Amino acid sequence: MKSARATVAKDDVGREGDKFALGKVYAVKLTTGDEFNGIVLAYDSVPNFAMFEEGTKPKPLESKTLRMVNANYITELKDLGRVKDPLAKKPLANLDELIKKEVNGIRDVEKFGVGVTAEAQMIFDAISKTLPARWDNKNILVINEVLVRSPYDSYSVFGGTRTANDRVKTVLKQERKRLQLGDT
Incomplete structure (x- = not known):
């Protein structure tokens, strides 16, 4: 086994960077006796x-094993080739999704009223199944123009066109009846 002083980290002209270019694949032996195959990432x-x-x-990120090695302790590098782009991976998540x-x-989250009663929330939930609705403080804004x-x-019920x-x-009368709340 070669000692740490007999490192193979430098190439023939003394440049480490070319030897450890991104994507190069090596069989690596260390002074500790450890051996592994690896792709240079940095x-x-x-x-x-x-x-x-x-x-x-x-490999995908979740199954990747990384090794950070002091190149002074590499005793043997056997060139196994090169991978096209070792950092180009399928995204872990679809951005559109x-x-x-x-x-x-x-x-x-916007469907939950803040500081409203359970009855008010039930009414909102019922209306929003039929018509577009959102909370406007403690009021329900329906179809972006009618306020309940x-x-x-x-x-x-106030505002909006007559129709x-x-x-x-x-809709409100029907939902209150369905919820057995009555309509005063």
């Missing part, structure tokens, strides 16, 4: 460290 000449991904083909989940999460105020009955106002009143 190299820093100042502390003389090389970062290897174990194996000869890039994440955005969709975020939008849905925000929409779900506490006590959330047909007499508490929209009448539609909200009708």
